[in-house]
Amino acid sequence: MSQATVTLRVQEQDFDQAVELASLTAGKTNVGAAVAFVGYCRDEEGTLNCLELEHFPGMAEKQIGTLCKKASARWPLSGLTVIHRHGKIKPGEQIVLVIATSRHRRAAFEAADFLMDYLKTSAPFWKKEHKKDGSNPSWVVAKAQDDQDTLRWEK
């Protein structure tokens, strides 16, 4: 099995899904499937001014790299792209991008799903909500459901 090409970035600036998708597939005639997931900032029924994402520089890249290696070892992937933003993000803006490419769709779907589940629970990022009403910003509490979701892959 050939090694998957991995692109991994943790950045403040926005990303372009189309450009990232094109760079994973350009010139590749053995790619039969590309699955892209984009996570966006919700406005929480109009109450949210912005999210502030804190991260642990260095460890964030390292952990995402480890997850990409695990996904590549588990599924026959040709490429993986993971981009996670930090800093202040407004409702409607993009937060995270995962693209998995493979010869067949199942591997691409599953690898993207796996990466998102583990990104949420093991990549060192923390969201803080800034409300429109000017109340004290508050840290988002981790959801037990996210831990449950990762357990699906350990069966």
Place this chain on the structure above:
Amino acid sequence: MSGKSIKIRYFAWLRERIGKAEETITLPQGVATAAQLISWLSATDEGYAYAFEEPDTIRIALDQEHAEADAALADISEVAFFPPMTGG
């Protein structure tokens, strides 16, 4: 034997409660694990006690790898404490 120096980093609400993002301390006698470091820090002042009031919820990274509370600090140069992660 003089104590070894270790860097500690705090993130999210731990950083806010403690009032600093990082510090370097000399590892005190008898502090050999991450859990013992949490206990020792909690005894130093109210900010630490507040940050670590529920030690079971605190996540730990040793040299940027996730670790359990009973992990040894002997060969570690950096410890990080943070709340459960909420990225993605």
